[in-house]
Amino acid sequence: MKYIFIINPIAGNKDKAQMISRIKSTFRQIDDEMIVEETQYSGHAKEIAADYAAKYGAECVVVSCGGDGTVHEIANGLAGTDTPLMLLPLGTGNDFAKKIYGTKKINVENVIKSFGLYSGKIRYDIKPIDLIDYNGEKCINVMSFGLDTLVETLGKKIADKVPLLGHQAYNVAIVPVLAKPLHYTMSFDITCVNRETGEEYQLREVNKDYALFAICNASYYGGGFCPAPDSVLDDGLVDLALVNGLSLAKALPMIGKYNAGTANEKTFPGLIENGYAKCGRFWTEDGSPLLGNCDGENFDYNVLDFKVDEKALKLCVIKD
Numbered sequence: 001m002k003y004i005f006i007i008n009p010i011a012g013n014k015d016k017a018q019m020i021s022r023i024k025s026t027f028r029q030i031d032d033e034m035i036v037e038e039t040q041y042s043g044h045a046k047e048i049a050a051d052y053a054a055k056y057g058a059e060c061v062v063v064s065c066g067g068d069g070t071v072h073e074i075a076n077g078l079a080g081t082d083t084p085l086m087l088l089p090l091g092t093g094n095d096f097a098k099k100i101y102g103t104k105k106i107n108v109e110n111v112i113k114s115f116g117l118y119s120g121k122i123r124y125d126i127k128p129i130d131l132i133d134y135n136g137e138k139c140i141n142v143m144s145f146g147l148d149t150l151v152e153t154l155g156k157k158i159a160d161k162v163p164l165l166g167h168q169a170y171n172v173a174i175v176p177v178l179a180k181p182l183h184y185t186m187s188f189d190i191t192c193v194n195r196e197t198g199e200e201y202q203l204r205e206v207n208k209d210y211a212l213f214a215i216c217n218a219s220y221y222g223g224g225f226c227p228a229p230d231s232v233l234d235d236g237l238v239d240l241a242l243v244n245g246l247s248l249a250k251a252l253p254m255i256g257k258y259n260a261g262t263a264n265e266k267t268f269p270g271l272i273e274n275g276y277a278k279c280g281r282f283w284t285e286d287g288s289p290l291l292g293n294c295d296g297e298n299f300d301y302n303v304l305d306f307k308v309d310e311k312a313l314k315l316c317v318i319k320d
Contacts, residue, residue: 006074143295238278
């Protein structure tokens with residue numbers, strides 16, 4: 001088996017080089033092959049992953065060695081192929097990894113050991129998971145609109161300037177964003193599903209006044225905020241968390257619970273709406289760009305169509 005380690009050289013973990021060196025030493029003693037590829041530019045991880053998937057298919061595993069941006073690119077390169085993704089969370093936020101490994105406090109060394117990458121006894125299960133297709137691109141984690149896009153954007157800038165802050169940069173970014181009016185507008189038409197009855201219904205709004213809208217394949221984003229704690233990666237649905245336009249006074253009590261995964265329509269009735277969806281469309285009435293991002297990467301669409309791409313990606317998970 002070939003293991004293709006795609007490394008983002010500027011990703012956040014300071015011990016990354018030492019970990020990779022130790023893994024290399026292990027591979028010298030086993031029959032499996034380790035191939036290391038460093039990304040050189042935006043989109044490069046997608047290209048590398050797609051090339052190896054086309055060449056080797058199920059005979060290779062692509063190992064993501066970076067953060068959420070690297071995972072996003074690799075997922076786009078591997079979607080619909082037989083090549084599985086293994087995730088080593090070596091970035092700053094590692095939000096998708098929080099869902100996969102079931103904790104906000106990921107110990108990367110333990111992940112590496114659990115996969116047997118230090119011992120040479122490599123072991124894992126392969127689980128097919130859903131992706132979100134949006135205008136032909138793929139989202140593995142969370143697509144969102146509104147103030148959280150502003151927080152993502154500013155948080156990245158702060159993290160770049162003050163690397164020691166790590167994911168706390170996103171918490172710092174909340175302050176100036178909340179100082180602005182928490183009212184944005186967009187229109188949408190979403191096919192939702194009642195999980196109890198299985199019945200479909202349409203959620204339609206024109207020029208909806210909202211503060212944020214998270215469409216979640218997984219659970220965490222923005223350095224650990226959790227709009228969908230009970231998300232399921234292979235259920236054919238995305239979890240919706242819509243926060244209506246609101247005042248700062250009403251927003252402040254919500255922040256801690258939104259981070260903890262306990263902000264929902266029950267704890268904040270009239271302010272938050274939750275649901276489950278399979279497809280839909282977002283757009284702006286005036287043709288201006290949507291205030292949105294996917295997996296932490298901003299986009300400038302003025303119309304966005306999305307759907308759940310069921311079991312589109314094979315993911316390596318730690319054996320029980």
